[in-house]
Amino acid sequence: MLSGKNILLGITGGIAAYKTTFLVRLLIKAGATVKIVLTDSASSFVSPLTLATLSKNPVVSDFVKNEDHITDWNNHVKLGLWADLMIIAPATANTLSKMASGNCDNLLLACYLSAKCPVFFAPAMDLDMYRHPTTKASFKKLESYGNVMIPATSGELASGLHGEGRMAEPEAILSFINAFLLKGLPLRNKKVLITAGPTYEAIDPVRFIGNHSSGLMGFELANAAAKLGAQVILVSGPTHCTINNDLVTLVRVVSADEMYDSAHQHYSDADIVICAAAVADYKPKEQAEQKIKKSDAELNIALVKNKDILFSLGQIKKDQYLVGFALETENELENAKAKLERKNLDAIVLNSLNDKGAGFGGKTNKISFIDTNLTIQTFDLKTKADVAKDILNEIIKRRYA
Structure with missing residues (x-):
């Protein structure tokens, strides 16, 4: 389902960001073209160089300058229009709250607000943050906007606690998106x-x-x-x-x-x-x-x-x-x-x-x-x-x- 798709992967600053290296490899293997945008804090958890190498595309985290040293102020628009799908994984409570309220203080959020494609988000946070009423309100508001939530799972968390809030595994994210894209297709189940x-x-x-x-x-x-x-x-x-x-x-x-x-x-x-x-x-x-020999x-x-x-x-x-x-x-x-x-x-x-x-x-x-x-x-x-x-x-x- 992802073959030939342009996928914009947004990575925010959570420990689960290390899993995105595996996610990128799975997306590439599925035939997608992947571009990546990071928040500043995300680069503390996963290397932009690693992601650029795996995706075979430059990784961006801010409004950048091109080869002529001119600020490419509208790259968020270009990325938002380029993407067939946008995936935000991990999606921290901070980023989800900003997405829900329309706050736009980094390139990832600017890309999100500019995107014309389906947007999937995979929450990742500690269990009390995941259960907090404001977080649940963010989930509800984002889904009301047409965004698609990939639910977190239960397991051991970075805090040492055990419970809900663990980001879905890369394989599960891929399966979830494939299943979602199949819905409504004219030849589904045929x-x-x-x-x-x-x-x-x-x-x-x-x-x-x-x-x-x-x-x-x-x-x-x-x-x-x-x-x-x-x-x-x-x-x-x-x-x-x-x-x-x-x-x-x-x-x-x-x-x-x-x-x-x-x-x-x-x-x-x-x-x-x-x-x-x-x-x-x-x-x-x-x-x-x-073997027939050449004779007559x-x-x-x-x-x-x-x-x-x-x-x-x-x-x-x-x-x-x-x-x-x-x-x-x-x-x-x-x-x-x-x-x-x-x-x-x-x-x-x-x-x-x-x-x-x-x-x-x-x-x-x-x-x-x-x-x-x-x-x-x-x-x-x-x-x-x-x-x-x-x-x-x-x-x-x-x-x-």
Whole structure:
């Protein structure tokens, strides 16, 4: 959920500040870009150099001067507008009180007041401070403003006492934010099955029949579906593409038969199925056990049809929303419409090799989305990441709107 997000981490002066080094590492590992602002007292508990090294961004604690020695008086505005999320951890009683009252006497508070994004705060203080009526009033007021509190836990405190007020552990903070971001997403609690990439059909131990599919379109679809809250099963043929998202389960296969088996294994409980793989239509009738030696001027290989994965899924379709792809070179629209009906699909994504920048191998694509009503939505040439968003938005409009 945090992949590609810009996160502004505000650190205040409490002993729990030492935990933020671990939090920064977790955020970076999750794919986020992290910038950090400290209060003056926070630097007594955690080193700005350590945080800058871990985040790979300068750490700021005051209105600073740029390379021309001109005071960058509005950096709080820049940071507040840059952030997709702001996390204040630890959030001391002092800072929480100032946030609640609108007091602005340091850069962190100025960033908070300038932020246009969701703000999460993780309180950390001794148990009597945590229970104090003024602190509870701060919690209530901040939440009424739309801020999100990550509750403190019970445990041993810096004072030596044992009780409530201990800042949530970095792993718990990350899990809390992920769970919060999932709420309200259109594909939350939905399972999406996606096939991607080519299939390789072995001729002998070293040669195969394949195609030029990179798999990128399917991987972008998986990433986009996960960002919309879906649990994704991505069945991919041989490709160099990778994905790092806890909501995506990647199943690697090689041949069309393996992809057929895996797709059917995960099909029954899928809500949405998108078959973006470029499956080989044929395979060698027989696979040589040893490498075929070069001898005659000609080599004839008998081919047989592979099982049609998309057709087979359409035949057993129940409640799934089934989407196929049609890569065409002639009579594109007619062929796509025929495939839509023949394979019992709910929609088909048409792209043409005649369109510059579309098809295999590149980072862009140009598509038309066609549903069973033969409603056609055509899009301009875009990156495959943006194309994936368009496809999922079209599905959501038809399935869940």
